[in-house]
Amino acid sequence: NAGVTQTPKFRILKIGQSMTLQCTQDMNHNYMYWYRQDPGMGLKLIYYSVGAGITDKGEVPNGYNVSRSTTEDFPLRLELAAPSQTSVYFCASSYAGTSTDTQYFGPGTRLTVL
Amino acid sequence: GQNIDQPTEMTATEGAIVQINCTYQTSGFNGLFWYQQHAGEAPTFLSYNVLDGLEEKGRFSSFLSRSKGYSYLLLKELQMKDSASYLCAVGRLGGYNKLIFGAGTRLAVHP
Numbered sequence: 001n002a003g004v005t006q007t008p009k010f011r012i013l014k015i016g017q018s019m020t021l022q023c024t025q026d027m028n029h030n031y032m033y034w035y036r037q038d039p040g041m042g043l044k045l046i047y048y049s050v051g052a053g054i055t056d057k058g059e060v061p062n063g064y065n066v067s068r069s070t071t072e073d074f075p076l077r078l079e080l081a082a083p084s085q086t087s088v089y090f091c092a093s094s095y096a097g098t099s100t101d102t103q104y105f106g107p108g109t110r111l112t113v114l
Numbered sequence: 115g116q117n118i119d120q121p122t123e124m125t126a127t128e129g130a131i132v133q134i135n136c137t138y139q140t141s142g143f144n145g146l147f148w149y150q151q152h153a154g155e156a157p158t159f160l161s162y163n164v165l166d167g168l169e170e171k172g173r174f175s176s177f178l179s180r181s182k183g184y185s186y187l188l189l190k191e192l193q194m195k196d197s198a199s200y201l202c203a204v205g206r207l208g209g210y211n212k213l214i215f216g217a218g219t220r221l222a223v224h225p
Contacts, residue, residue, distance in 0.1 A: 004156075042118070042201070042215035043157070090156060098205075102147075103213060105156035 002026050004106035006091050012112045013081040021076040021109050023091030031094045032074040033058070033103065034066065036087040043090065049074055081113045118216035120202050125222045126192050134187045134219045136202030145205040146185045148176050151218065152198045160187070160200075189221075197223045 004025045013019055025032065030051050035043040045058030049068040063085060065077040074093075078085060088110050092103040117139045126132040138146070145164035149157035163169055163178035163185065175188040187200055199218040206212055 040122070040217055042203075042217045044215075045213075098144075098212070101212075102159045102162070105158070107156050108154075 004091055004093055004104055006089075006106035006109050008109060009107065010110045012114060013078075014114060015081060015083065017081050018077070018079050019081070019111075021078075021089055021091075021111075023074045023076065023106060024072050025074075025091075025093040025104075025106075026072065027093060027095070027104065028071065029093035029095050029104075030071070031096065031101070032068065033092040033094075034064070034074070034076045035090045035092065036060065036085075037090060037108075038087050046076065046089075078111075083113050085111065086113045087111060118202055118204060118214060120200075120216045120219045122217070123220045123222070125224060126189075128192055128194060128223055128225050130192050131188065131190050132192060132221065134189070134200050134202075134221065136185045136187070136216060138183050138185070138202070138204050138216075140204050140206060140214060142207035143180065143204060144207045146176075146178055147203040147205065147213065148174075148185075148187045149201040149203060149215075150198050151201055157201055164205075192223050194223050194225070197221060 007022045033048045034046040037043045044060045047066040049055045090108045091106040094101040094103045120136045148160040151157040161176040168177045173190045178185045199220045201218045202216040204214045
């Protein structure tokens with residue numbers, strides 16, 4: 001099992017550009033999450049999904065969009081990149097969405113917006 | 115509201131024992147997780163406590179006191195590879211934010 005994979009590992013964007021961060025999991029997990037991690041800060045939840053076709057906002061959703069057309073994939077879209085979106089982005093998945101369920105993280109995407 | 119506090123940085127010597135504390139205030143508490151995160155890598159699960167007391171897993175142990183809103187992660191026989199950030203995360207009942215993360219404690223292990 002590859003677990004949770006993310007692409008790209010690194011990306012530099014100019015202000016106003018758009019991009020999609022890819023996330024795939026092969027554990028047949030129902031729940032998937034997108035977090036961002038800023039230096040010296042905890043992970044903040046951007047969006048999450050409870051299954052194919054169902055997504056919902058987390059704590060910091062502004063400037064992002066998601067879709068979940070399959071169980072495996074959960075891409076995160078930035079439409080108009082801003083310097084405030086410079087961060088490390090982690091995708092995670094869990095079998096269930098309870099607070100006791102372990103989340104498994106991908107390796108992250110380091111994004112810089114200049 | 116919710117708040118999780120842990121020290122920003124700690125240093126320790128190889129072979130020693132270190133305790134990383136975490137205090138929290140949250141509604142709907144439903145367990146406490148510890149994750150390890152090496153620089154530039156993803157967080158990986160270390161331990162989970164939902165009842166008061168100590169959970170031991172090899173060199174790592176985690177303790178929880180729900181009445182005090184307090185947990186600690188104990189690392190014994192420190193190795194250089196234990197140099198990493200340790201994230202305390204609180205599980206919550208209800209709402210979208212099922213897992214609230216602290217900022218992490220960066221541990222540096224020296225020879």
